[in-house]
Amino acid sequence: MSTAITERSGARCAHTDVDTGPPSVTVVGGGAAGLTAAWAAAEQGAQVTVLERTREAGKKILMSGGSRCNVLPAEVELERDFFTSGRPAELKAIFRRCSWEECHWWLSAEDQVGLRLSLEETTSKYYPASNSAREVRDRLVRGCLRRGVRFEYNASVEELRREGAGQWLCRLKDGRQHLADRLVWATGGKSFPAVGTDGTGHRLLSAGGHHIQPTYPALTPLTGPHPGGEPLAGVSLNVHLMCQAAGSDWDGGERGGTKGTGLKLQHGIRTGGHHLAVKHAARSGMVFTHRGYSGPSVLDLSHFAVQ
Numbered sequence: 001m002s003t004a005i006t007e008r009s010g011a012r013c014a015h016t017d018v019d020t021g022p023p024s025v026t027v028v029g030g031g032a033a034g035l036t037a038a039w040a041a042a043e044q045g046a047q048v049t050v051l052e053r054t055r056e057a058g059k060k061i062l063m064s065g066g067s068r069c070n071v072l073p074a075e076v077e078l079e080r081d082f083f084t085s086g087r088p089a090e091l092k093a094i095f096r097r098c099s100w101e102e103c104h105w106w107l108s109a110e111d112q113v114g115l116r117l118s119l120e121e122t123t124s125k126y127y128p129a130s131n132s133a134r135e136v137r138d139r140l141v142r143g144c145l146r147r148g149v150r151f152e153y154n155a156s157v158e159e160l161r162r163e164g165a166g167q168w169l170c171r172l173k174d175g176r177q178h179l180a181d182r183l184v185w186a187t188g189g190k191s192f193p194a195v196g197t198d199g200t201g202h203r204l205l206s207a208g209g210h211h212i213q214p215t216y217p218a219l220t221p222l223t224g225p226h227p228g229g230e231p232l233a234g235v236s237l238n239v240h241l242m243c244q245a246a247g248s249d250w251d252g253g254e255r256g257g258t259k260g261t262g263l264k265l266q267h268g269i270r271t272g273g274h275h276l277a278v279k280h281a282a283r284s285g286m287v288f289t290h291r292g293y294s295g296p297s298v299l300d301l302s303h304f305a306v307q
Contacts, residue, residue, distance in 0.1 A: 026180035030057030034186035042147035058137035069133030
């Protein structure tokens with residue numbers, strides 16, 4: 001995979017590798033990452049095209065944060081807030097090149113995205129003051145259009161290959177072909193097939209010889225029956241949870257536990273499968289959902305609980 005993101009640009013947290021003369025840059029995927037990459041490349045003078053497989057860009061943005069779209073945390077601590085199955089040094093290098101402060105500037109500066117941000121103290125997250133995810137998506141799209149980015153919708157890439165001249169060829173589902181000097185792959189993972197993230201991007205890269213780390217759900221709600229079988233959807237608790245390996249004394253059915261789920265409100269969530277060290281959620285708070293459990297503590301631990 002060749003990307004156009006390599007050095008600091010005028011947008012501060014965008015890094016583009018642009019040769020003499022404007023190269024053509026294709027961004028595959030019009031989500032939050034794709035829109036950010038398109039904005040960055042266009043600010044460096046590239047001729048940018050976004051190939052989005054659905055009928056509109058940023059569909060997951062519209063759903064995020066309960067349609068309010070939390071855009072930044074109040075602070076960032078990599079060891080606490082980010083998990084990767086790859087090399088931690090690579091993740092740290094990304095954040096050294098694009099800091100929290102630079103992201104905040106890009107999102108809020110009038111000549112950039114131009115959002116008026118509001119910090120929600122209870123969740124330590126920044127939201128747009130309008131509480132509108134649509135405003136976030138629309139400002140990103142409009143900013144890209146003002147910078148000359150071209151969007152192609154219903155443009156699902158089905159084949160990717162490198163041409164002899166070093167260009168990238170994307171063959172679309174309808175048979176069209178698209179050539180580019182640089183390629184930014186921003187197709188997302190497998191988290192939400194209904195909005196396009198169904199693993200196609202991983203499959204195409206793997207077919208092209210790239211190594212893909214095994215994937216698993218993370219930052220995801222957990223499913224299971226509620227304590228006592230009672231329907232508790234919507235009930236929230238300000239508790240701290242922890243995740244502990246199977247084989248401990250939490251075998252379900254004991255005091256405060258729910259048989260089969262390993263959930264203990266006093267103590268935490270027990271995983272099934274392999275043995276993990278005890279992991280504590282970095283944040284407090286959980287909520288019962290119709291299918292199980294969610295909330296900050298549950299999301300923090302889901303990365304470990306599903307392994």
